[in-house]
Amino acid sequence: MQELAIAIFNGISIGSVLLIAALGLAIVFGLMGVINLAHGELMMLGAYATFVVQNVFKPLEDSPIFSIYIFVALPVAFVVAGLVGLLLERGVIRYLYGRPLETLLATWGVSLILRQFVRSVNWGLVLGIAIFCLLFFGGLFVVKRRGNWERIRNGAIALLLVLSAGISTTASILLGRAFGDVLTKPWFSARNVDVTAPAWLRGGLAMGNFQLPYSRVFIIILTLLCLAGIYWFLNRSTWGLRIRSVTQNRSMSACLGIPTDRVDALTFALGSGLAGIAGCAITLLGSVGPNTGQNYIVDTFMVVVVGGVGNLFGAVIAALAIGTVSYLIGSGTLALLISPVEFLQPLTDLFNFFATTSMAKVLVFVLIIAFLQVKPAGIFPQKGRTAEL
Template sequence: MIDNLIQGVFNGVSTGAVLLLAALGLAIVFGLMGVINMAHGELMMFGAYTTFVVQNIFKSLGEPWSDFYIFAALIAAFIFTAAIGFLLEKGVIRFLYGRPLETLLATWGVSLIMQQFVRSVNWVILAGLLVFSILYFGGVWALQRRPNWDAIKNWAIAVLLPLTLAIAGSMGVFMAQIYKIAVTKPWFGAQNVDVTAPKWLRGGLAIGTLQFPYVRLFIIVLTIACVIGIYLFLEKSPWGLRIRAVMQNRQMSACLGIPTKTVDALTFSIGSGLAGIAGCAVSFLGSVGPNTGQNYIVDTFMVVVVGGVGKLIGSIAAALAIGTTSYLVGSGTFTNIFAGIKPLVDFFTFFATTSMAKVLLFVLIVAFLQYKPAGMFPQKGRSVEL
């Protein structure tokens, strides 16, 4: 009985560690900008697919490189998703600050686009996107150098946008006609792909009758490293100080000369990069598909709300509590622990599935928020009262 509880708690903590990795970026973004980013799960999905691609590249190099691809995958996932987050903030989020419902709808639409992009992406689509980006953003950058940019901005965009879309589309059609299937076949498709853990992460640490998988131990260590890194960045670095200042009082920070737009872009990029690292960890726990992010986005938001918006310690506590409770209930561990008490056995048996465990978890969270609506660690200060 004790062994089952210890094993269940360990697995729950490792699940909570993944939630914490994803929630770290979301908590910072939501706390700083008030943005409800429904595409955060898709950033995790991109991080998982990046891990898959890096794995295949290192496998082609043979041993011993294939055993250490995970370190390159973590770096690549962070950089790639941070770049996507930067573009998302510049192209969509920046125009919706102060309107949380609009950001929710806009990022939900972006998440659907990202899912379909992964299902359909091929060389034609990639080449078209690159051509469009170079022509459109390059043209806007060149026109911004003109002294009368403000006067011609609207008609310049009205001309550039359809023109660059037409050129990119024409080039895609030309490539498809010339190279046929070679460039039009989707890279990933709708089916799931699998990421294989390196040899040194297979198996587990045996302590008595207990078995602790190395993969889950690695995820816990990775989460601890990310939490320490984010804490040091926010508390010890100049940009961390600027982020905390903007989070507490945006207007006063702007008056003091802090570039709030740059802080927003940096914060959103870091949050997106953390989602990519979370996706890298998720890829070891199951197959990776276009809907991977949707399996975690709700739980991630629950961590942010229960822990307290913008609070690092709150996110840690909430992620561990939610992950552990969800696993212990859904896996039937509580059913085995309370085997001698029939009412409790019947109760936990009813909720001993993943979907029903989430129902119970939602009920507990709603009850908790009735008592503490601002979460475990609510924000304090004048900005909260405004």
């Protein structure tokens, strides 16, 4: 019974990681209908933001102040991922609403760009991007003041884009040659990085011969807080009610004066920020790298789909169920529990065959596919007008 309790706890902790990763996706995919394959990379950015905050606090490692860096990293990860998500929505997604295949391809391309950006980013690249933004957006601001802006808009944007890109690229190359490794040395490179957990998150709560890791307990509590915060925001705040209104009927919401463009941007930024918090949480479980997000994106989509698109309570049930079943199978606990029953020996042999992390994921996916054959809309399917859209 003790082993079963430990296995259930570990399964719930895994489910909490999936849930905190799926919360943002449930908002973006469930409420907006956008298939965002860059969601995993937004988690990765949150993880790297945590790594940077940790390095800022590193000189204070012997001080009690270092122990609170995680509380600084959480809002920083939220803001970094949220701003990137906002840029993604304003620059790409806003032109692709109602076109799921195009959003899938576009966000897949963005995910590749973000992964390569993390591998290659250095001071020279940052300066080049800053020069480009200054020239391009500064030029747009000046040109827009002309009276014939609408007539020359497309040509002006194309010309500014080419000139800004050329000047910023040339400046970045020249600065790199002038200052050498100071500007060209990568910040992170392709290697994985480790985040040192605060002292109070190391170790665990003793339960007989086992321990409940404090880091996983912290993730469970963080997930509960995020879930409560999102529920309150969507059901009690003014902007949350606007999000729900636009989700139910965009045309009527616009007629009532709700700024649907701002609602779209806020919703995407909120979902992206939650991905950043998830990235901060997964740094407590192991090293992170440019491909970290790819380890979670499929599982988080499964959580949203199985729970019911757009249903947060369904996402909770699905995440906990998938996490618990995955751990019970992958750890061999399920096979151990039924092994004393002789007539279940074939089933025991089957579970022993899948008693690894990778094989358990295969079996869980098979079970999910079988479940979706029975309930294709998930545990809690959408009802009413939303289901018709």
